[in-house]
Amino acid sequence: MSDEHYFEGQSPVVRLRVWALGQMVWGAFLAGMGLIVLAIVFLVIWGVGQLLDERSKTGPSPYSALQIVQPQDIV
Secondary structure (H helix, E strand, O other): OOOOOOOOOOOHHHHHHHHHHHHHHHHHHHHHHHHHHHHHHHHHHHHHHHHOOHHHHHOOOHHHHOOOOOOOOOO
């Protein structure tokens, strides 16, 4: 093995570029992990929805029975 370090002979500009690229790669990795976690959450929700009874999927919406009541004008 060589006793010479890789970064010692490089200019500060090259070291800064390597550092910036490393930061961008790390950020892309973290974003990918977040995307995978989000996809897993959506798949779990979809899976639970598949376990529900078919009648609960095709029934009328419970919100259709609500009536919006407008306040009466006070004369």
